[in-house]
Amino acid sequence: xxxxxxxxxxxxxxxxxxxxxxxxxxxxxxxxxxxxxxxxxxxxxxxxxxxxxxxxxxxxxxxxxxxxxxxxxxxxxxxxxxxxxxxxxxxxxxxxxxxxxxxxxxxxxxxxxxxxxxxxxxxxxxxxxxxxxxxxxxxxxxxxxxxxxxxxxxxxxxxxxxxxxxxxxxxxxxxxxxxxxxxxxxxxxxxxxxxxxxxxxxxxxxxxxxxxxxxxxxxxxxxxxxxxxxxxxxxxxxxxxxxxxxxxxxxxxxxxxxxxxxxxxxxxxxxxxxxxxxxxxxxxxxxxxxxxxxxxxxxxxxxxxxxxxxxxxxxxxxxxxxx
Amino acid sequence: xxxxxxxxxxxxxxxxxxxxxxxxxxxxxxxxxxxxxxxxxxxxxxxxxxxxxxxxxxxxxxxxxxxxxxxxxxxxxxxxxxxxxxxxxxxxxxxxxxxxxxxxxxxxxxxxxxxxxxxxxxxxxxxxxxxxxxxxxxxxxxxxxxxxxxxxxxxxxxxxxxxxxxxxxxxxxxxxxxxxxxxxxxxxxxxxxxxxxxxxxxxxxxxxxxxxxxxxxxxxxxxxxxxxxxxxxxxxxxxxxxxxxxxxxxxxxxxxxxxxxxxxxxxxxxxxxxxxxxxxxxxxxxxxxxxxxx
Ligand SMILES: Nc1ncnc2c1ncn2[C@@H]1O[C@H](COP(=O)(O)OP(=O)(O)O)[C@@H](O)[C@H]1O
Ligand SMILES: [Mg+2]
Numbered sequence: 371x372x373x374x375x376x377x378x379x380x381x382x383x384x385x386x387x388x389x390x391x392x393x394x395x396x397x398x399x400x401x402x403x404x405x406x407x408x409x410x411x412x413x414x415x416x417x418x419x420x421x422x423x424x425x426x427x428x429x430x431x432x433x434x435x436x437x438x439x440x441x442x443x444x445x446x447x448x449x450x451x452x453x454x455x456x457x458x459x460x461x462x463x464x465x466x467x468x469x470x471x472x473x474x475x476x477x478x479x480x481x482x483x484x485x486x487x488x489x490x491x492x493x494x495x496x497x498x499x500x501x502x503x504x505x506x507x508x509x510x511x512x513x514x515x516x517x518x519x520x521x522x523x524x525x526x527x528x529x530x531x532x533x534x535x536x537x538x539x540x541x542x543x544x545x546x547x548x549x550x551x552x553x554x555x556x557x558x559x560x561x562x563x564x565x566x567x568x569x570x571x572x573x574x575x576x577x578x579x580x581x582x583x584x585x586x587x588x589x590x591x592x593x594x595x596x597x598x599x600x601x602x603x604x605x606x607x608x609x610x611x612x613x614x615x616x617x618x619x620x621x622x623x624x625x626x627x628x629x630x631x632x633x634x635x636x637x638x639x640x641x642x643x644x645x646x647x648x649x650x651x652x653x654x655x656x657x658x659x660x661x662x663x664x665x666x667x668x669x670x671x672x673x674x675x676x677x678x679x680x681x682x683x684x685x686x687x688x689x690x691x692x693x
Numbered sequence: 694x695x696x697x698x699x700x701x702x703x704x705x706x707x708x709x710x711x712x713x714x715x716x717x718x719x720x721x722x723x724x725x726x727x728x729x730x731x732x733x734x735x736x737x738x739x740x741x742x743x744x745x746x747x748x749x750x751x752x753x754x755x756x757x758x759x760x761x762x763x764x765x766x767x768x769x770x771x772x773x774x775x776x777x778x779x780x781x782x783x784x785x786x787x788x789x790x791x792x793x794x795x796x797x798x799x800x801x802x803x804x805x806x807x808x809x810x811x812x813x814x815x816x817x818x819x820x821x822x823x824x825x826x827x828x829x830x831x832x833x834x835x836x837x838x839x840x841x842x843x844x845x846x847x848x849x850x851x852x853x854x855x856x857x858x859x860x861x862x863x864x865x866x867x868x869x870x871x872x873x874x875x876x877x878x879x880x881x882x883x884x885x886x887x888x889x890x891x892x893x894x895x896x897x898x899x900x901x902x903x904x905x906x907x908x909x910x911x912x913x914x915x916x917x918x919x920x921x922x923x924x925x926x927x928x929x930x931x932x933x934x935x936x937x938x939x940x941x942x943x944x945x946x947x948x949x950x951x952x953x954x955x956x957x958x959x960x961x962x963x964x965x966x967x968x969x970x971x972x973x974x975x976x977x978x979x980x981x982x983x984x985x986x987x
Contacts, residue, residue: 426892428888428891428892452897455894456894456895456896457894458894459891459892459893459894460892460893460894460895461894464892464893465892467885467888467889467892469885472884472885472886473885473886473888473889474886474889475886475889475890475904475907475908476886476908476982476983476984477907477908477981477982477983478903478904478907483889486893486895486899486903487893487894487895490893490894490895491894522983522984524983524984535889538889538893
C-alpha cells in the first residue's frame with residue numbers, strides 16, 4: 371500500500387457535559403492516500419462531524435480529543451502547538467461545511483473571504499490574494515466572477531455560496547479536503563452540480579477527499595472507499611463496490627435498504643432501520659447496534675465486537691464474523 | 694422629527710406648570726412689592742393663559758428663538774451656544790472612554806467565558822451599572838482629585854480636567870458596553886462562519902477582531918444608541934459635581950431659579966441631540982452591516 375497522506379488511529383473525542391461523558395468519537399481508524407476519496411456515512415449523530423472537526427483541530431470545550439493519533443504525512447497533529455496547527459489548517463487540510471447559508475461571514479466581501487486564506491498561507495500581497503480569489507471563483511463555476519467577487523454572501527444563492535466555500539477550501543491547494551455533508555442543505559438539482567464540481571476539482575487538484583454524508587447514493591457517485599460509522603465507531607470499511615454489493619454489517623444492510631433504488635418501482639417503500647441511535651453519553655454494554663439489530667445473538671449484548679479484517683481491504687465490526 | 698419636538702416642548706411645558714411656585718416672585722426676590730411682580734409677569738407673559746404662552750413659545754421656537762433667561766436677562770440661545778459645545782466635549786470624552794474600556798474588556802470576558810476573570814468582570818460591571826453616578830463622582834473626586842492631587846478637582850479645561858468627570862459617567866455606562874460586547878461576542882464566537890475562519894488557519898486575534906467583533910459591533914451600536922438618553926442624564930449630574938460649565942450645570946441653576954426659558958432650552962437641546970444621535974446610529978448601521986440598505 372502507498373504511503374497514506376492522512377492516517378487516523380484510534381481517535382477518541384469526548385464531550386464532558388454536565389449530564390456525563392458523551393463519547394462522540396469512540397475509536398476511529400482510517401487511512402487516506404494521495405488523491406483518494408473516502409466516504410464517511412452514518413445516521414445523524416454518529417460522530418461524523420466531530421471526527422472531521424477533530425482532524426481539523428477545531429474541537430472546543432467541553433469537547434476534547436482524549437486519545438489517538440492524527441498523522442498528516444507522518445506528523446501527529448495532536449502533538450502540534452496552536453501556531454503550528456494554524457499553518458496547517460486551510461493550507462494542508464481544508465474543510466467545507468454543511469450549511470452554506472451560515473458558513474460565510476455576512477459582513478465581509480466574498481473576495482476577501484477567499485483572499486485572506488491565500489494571503490495568510492502563500493504570504494502574498496493582498497492584491498495577489500484577490501487575483502487568486504478571482505481565479506478560484508472562475509474555477510468553481512461562478513458566472514460573472516469579476517462582479518461577484520465584490521459581493522456579500524447575502525447577495526448570493528445557497529448553491530453559489532457553497533461554491534464560494536469550495537473556492538475558499540481549495541484556494542491554497544490542500545492535500546486533504548474534508549467535505550461535511552456539502553450538499554445536504556441544498557436543492558436536489560444544485561446538489562448534483564456541487565457533487566460534480568467536487569469530483570472534478572478533486573481530480574484537478576489531486577486532493578485527497580473525505581466526503582461525509584448520510585447518503586450512500588452520494589458515496590456511490592464520488593468515493594473510492596467507504597467507512598460506515600455507528601455511535602462514534604467505524605462498523606464497516608471497504609471499497610465502494612464491496613460495501614454496496616457485498617455489505618457484511620447488519621447496519622450497512624439497513625442503510626442500503628433505506629436507499630431509493632434507481633431501477634426499483636415507484637411504489638417500493640424505503641425501509642428505514644427500526645429504532646433510534648443510542649445515547650452516546652450512556653452507551654449500552656456490548657455492541658452499540660445490538661438493540662436495533664435484527665440478527666443479534668446473546669453475545670452481542672454482553673461483549674463489544676473487536677472488529678475483523680475479512681480480507682485485506684474489508685473491515686467489519688460484528689459478532690457474526692468474530693471467532 | 695417636528696412632531697417629536699412638539700411633544701417634547703409640550704411635556705416640558707406642562708411639567709414646568711405643575712411645579713409649585715411663582716416664577717415672577719423668584720425673579721423679583723422675596724422682598725419685591727406686588728407692583729414689581731406684576732410688571733415682571735407682564736414682561737414675561739406670565740399672566741396669560743397656559744395655551745397662549747405655549748403658542749407664543751412654539752412660534753418663537755420655530756423661528757429659532759428660545760427666549761430670554763429670567764435670571765441673567767441674556768438670550769437662552771447665546772447661553773446655550775457657549776454651554777452646549779462643552780457638554781459635547783464631555784460627552785464625546787465619555788463615549789471615547791466607553792469604547793476604550795468597554796470593548797476590550799467585553800471581548801476579554803467573552804474569551805475567558807466562565808473562567809475566573811470573566812466572573813470578576815461581570816461582577817464589577819454589575820457594581821458599575823448599579824452605583825449612582827454622583828456617588829462614583831464624589832469618590833473619584835475625593836481620592837484622585839483631593840487625596841492624591843493627581844488631577845484638578847473641577848472646572849473646565851483640557852484633558853486633565855475632562856478625565857474625572859468623563860470617567861464618572863463612563864464607569865457606569867462602560868459597564869453596559871462590557872456586557873453587550875461580551876454577550877454578542879459569545880453569540881458570534883459560536884457561529885458557523887467563525888468556525889470557517891478558524892478552519893482557514895487564521896490566528897486567534899484575526900478571527901476575533903476581523904471576523905467575530907465586526908459582526909458583534911451591530912448590537913453594540915444599538916446599545917450605544919439606546920444608552921444616549923441615560924448618558925445625557927449622567928452628564929447633567931456630573932457637570933454639577935465637577936463644576937463643568939455645560940448645559941447640565943445650566944439646567945441645575947435654571948431649575949433653582951425656576952428660569953423656565955432656560956430649562957426649556959436645555960431640555961430641547963438635549964432632546965434634539967439625542968434624536969440626531971439616534972439618526973446617526975441608523976446611518977452607521979447601514980455602513981457597518983452590508984445587509985441593511987435604506
Ligand atoms: N458540543 C457538544 N456537546 C455535547 N455533545 C456533543 C456536542 N457536539 C456533538 N456532540 C455529540 O456528538 C455526537 C456526534 O455529533 P456529530 O459528529 O455532529 O454527528 P454527525 O454524524 O451527525 O455529524 C452527537 O450525537 C452529540 O451527542
Ligand atoms: Mg454532521
